[in-house]
Amino acid sequence: MSAPCRIGCGAGFSADRLDGAVDLAREGDLDALVFECVGERTLAFAHRDRKADPAKGYNPQLEARLAAVWPLTLAGGCTIVTNMGVANPLAAARAAMGLGVEGASVAAVTGDDVTALIGPETPLDRGRMTVADVDRALLGANAYLGADALLPALETGASLVIGGRLADPSMFLSLLRHRYGWAGDDWTRLGAGTLVGHLMECGTQITGGYFADPGFKDVPDLARVGYPVAEVDADGNVAITKLESAGGMVTAATVKEQLIYEVHDPSAYLTPDVTADFSGVRIDDRGGNRVALSGAGGRERPETLKVTVAFDGGFLAEGEVSYAGRGAADRARLAGEVAEERLRRVHGFTEELRIDMIGVRSLHAHQDYGVPAAETDVRLRIAGRFRDKARADLLLWEVESLLCCGPAGGGGFRGRATPSVVTHDAYLPRGDVPTAVEVFR
Template identity: 40%
Template sequence: MKKIRIGGGAGYGGDRLEPALKLLEEGNLDYICFECLAERTIALAQKEKKSDPKKGYNHLLEYRMGAILPILKGKKTKVISNMGAANPFQAMKVTQEIARKMGIKGLKIAAVLGDDVLDTIRQSLYLPILETGKPLSTIEPQIISANAYIGVGGIVEALKNGADIILTGRVSDPSLFLAPMIYEFGWKMDDFEKLGKGTMIGHLLECAGQVSGGYFADLNRKAVPDLWDLGFPFAELEESGDGLISKVTGTGGLINTATCTEQLLYEIHDPAQYLTPDCIADFSKVEFEAIADNCVRFSKATGKEATDTYKVSVGYSNGYAGEGQISYGGHDCIARARLAAEIVKKRLEKLSLQDVRLDIIGLNSISPMETEPKDLQEVRLRVCAKADNFEKARHIGQEVETLYTNGPYGGGGVSQHVEEIISVASVLLPKSAVNIHVEYLNT
């Protein structure tokens, strides 16, 4: 019976590289997938691409490819990643150039294109925003990007055409992992039971170290060994869609039925109705069975036919966030921080700011304490607010800095920061309006 191994090489854009290299070297992988996108990160990447047409891909692409490509030379492992972000074609060219400089020949690199639907969205301003119910036209002047969550189609096509490295834009996270299963096992696109199983596997792997105990770890209540050396997971899969999840022997972390259950439910609104571009997955009857240390067998996921729409993340400019911070230490540090907060609050009233927050970090920035501690020796005041222009936002941090000499005494370590707010709105777009295609380069 045919089996394949797929590794989870990254769980977000800035994830560690060393555990992925360990997987490549010792995991006997057929595929490794690097999941590096989120709703807001692709909007920021689109903004960067507008400033420089040669940018807009993941900032760590060169770093990762520079380390991965030499390892791939002697292995059969294929790489699939959404590190292409807003610019998969340029990411493909950059990867080709890195390989050529290393003297690596015979690689076929693919870029899956078509998720960028900004032009279509600009012609579809009647579409309702899922979060508010209002039409897209209400944010039309601020729209900067629109990317559809596409599925496995482009990746499967690239695999059929012999691609060794496949770079995509906004592909649904589990689709990165599902695509090689469809290709290797010859699954039909209307075999929704298997697509549901593959989607579940992809969901377990997509956040990399989370399922290996990273996000599970909670001091003594859920102790995880050697978190400093957290190993990333791989799945060994059968043609039926069942299989096991594990990690390289000797790495830190923990894979058991509890870590798998937590990851199974992560970001899932309804385990029986998980909507993806490829199917509606049903995780409600999934079973996990520990068959060895750090080795869990999974079964009984299923699915049904997908909807006829793609979810589209529409990025738009939503003003500016201004922030200032200052620390107070020693006797009466809490009282002085509170006085400083009141001073800045009064000074900012004339600016007509929104969402003003005045937090004393260590005391009430997450949740207020019922009784004030008597032994705190230092706190940090954070003032943050939303403004409709850059100059107003900058003034927030400036007012915090003036506390140096305008009181109360003893403030230090001021920092200031201004950032444009990129927000995300979601809409549903008919799949028929999206044209997915694949480009190729060779080394």
């Protein structure tokens, strides 16, 4: 085939916007549209949802996304590939078919759920601890599946391929392997295809979204930032672009930021498919929101598959109070000290607490920015993680009591206690993780 394969990305995380994906489906002249919607925390929460309701555990935006884009992609002969199945791909496939889209078909990829293979002595985090050491209820465990698991699904001709913990770049790579017939040990092309997937997987990050920094890195029409399109040839050379009608931009700078995003070693980027090498990548900014890349390589893939192991994290409690005007910073600091003293002395808390003074000291807890006290509005935030909700609620009670018990001027209390999750990594031999495909028509 002489024409390059055109792949769009319609989501870079679980709650990403929809309108840009609709624009791609309508105007993009795409061969495939990928929705990347799974992270470690979203996977853990999906297991929790599935335990509460066996018909749930997939991405809550699945129906809305598919109802909006699937009729358009079907009309254009475009295949959708997604990991919106999260912890329940079969339920997701049934929900998709339940939309009643004419001519639709789904291939669901299963096998990533390896919860049954995880025991108390399973090593986590490269052997630094075991499952037993976590001392929390196991929610579920999922292996990162590669392109090998997706190829049989694509070969069914289904208009939607859906799975759970499909590795982000592998969804894009599988489309290229299917289109061009790349072998599973063609490490150079697999490395090149993995580069394509890595550049595309975070959606609008590469078109200016996460890149924007006013006055330093200005991005035009950010409110309408568009999702990216990759044009890929048979050797894996790629041009990244976007719809002409969309906001945002594609430049060498936006591409470089995404190239190194979450890559610890550019010469050895580990995926289920290949040990990719990005160290020799060449970037050619051709102007007009078009950047070409070439020179990626690769070598033999790892013998193991990474696994996300999710645990019940108990409840996260966050209580906030505002202080304003002269001395606000000192009053907020005193309020935090009072609350912590009472939680520890009166209620016997031993859990770690996080105390932030938003506006004076926030996120980087070791810094004090020295904002003049007379000019400061400060939001005090006190947070902790607790195994039972009663203790979480007690933290909120103590923070709210600051409104009358001092110091002066506290107001605007807001608090919540929400379920939380904890995740760790494990590794399994790939031979222990068989996969399957179920087709719905």
